[in-house]
Amino acid sequence: MTRTSTRATSTTDPGALDTLFGALADPTRRQLVERLLTKGPTTATVLAETTPLTRQAILKHLQVLEAAGLLDHERTGREVRYGVTPQPLAAAVGWILDTAGLWDKRIDRLRRLAT
Amino acid sequence: MTRTSTRATSTTDPGALDTLFGALADPTRRQLVERLLTKGPTTATVLAETTPLTRQAILKHLQVLEAAGLLDHERTGREVRYGVTPQPLAAAVGWILDTAGLWDKRIDRLRRLAT
DNA sequence: CCTTTGTGCAACTAAGTAGTTGCAGATGAT
DNA sequence: ATCATCTGCAACTACTTAGTTGCACAAAGG
Secondary structure (H helix, E strand, O other), X not given: OOOOOXXXXXXXXXXXXXXXXXXXXXXXXXXXXXXXXXXXXXXXHHHHHOOOOOHHHHHHHHXXXXXXXXXXXXXXXXXXXXXXXXXXXXXXXXXXXXXXXXXXXXXXXHHHHHO | XXXXXXXXXXXXXXXXXXXXXXXXXXXXXHHHHHHHHHHOOEEHHHHHHOOOOOHHHHHHHHHHHHHOOOEEEEEEOOEEEEEEOOHHXXXXXXXXXXXXXXXXXXXXXXXXXXX
């Protein structure tokens, strides 16, 4: 939906990194991202079927991921299908490479390649 | 579950990524890492002087960062000096690039360059 | 010795988060 | 129209985390 292509690296505001890293700090959420990437977009109900968690719990995780900009949803009929928009990951890599670049110049070289 | 990649990327246990991303999710902690990298290792007391936070609060953040493997401390006399060990950042970048690589082949190319 | 400075630990509060249950509103099928 | 199914929201519990204060212990220096 939002096609706002955020400039990846240093121009990101801190709060975005908070929610982004925060979203990635949970193993369930990382698994959700991986699964949505490998098996394609699905609904929260389908995702909940293969976990011990409730649909509502999964939905909350999806909303956290979406707030971090990692997901978006599309409604078809009564189903709501969530899919990954991995662009914000570039911001995370941007900060990491920027920071690590202060330490290691090789990584700094890599950062320039990434942008 | 995840594809067992060769290097320290996917071979890292999930809990490590939890604490790692969790440590990076806080702006104060990211600032601490940046500051320790740019201005070199220091003590918690010194770090606390330039923030509105207490020394104890700073110390807790340092311990969180150290638990994530991003810091280590060295004792000289009665001072304890904290410094950055940015290697774990590679694990974070590893997961991100592995994951984003499932979606974007360009990033996957970059991943191979990084290892 | 005594004083000063830096560190470490414990208790406590306030706020956020993961998870649940329960129910109400849409939508599709019969 | 009716029934089954999927979604969305609210309330509630349990746990974790960020921050504080207060105090006790270790090391330098007079």
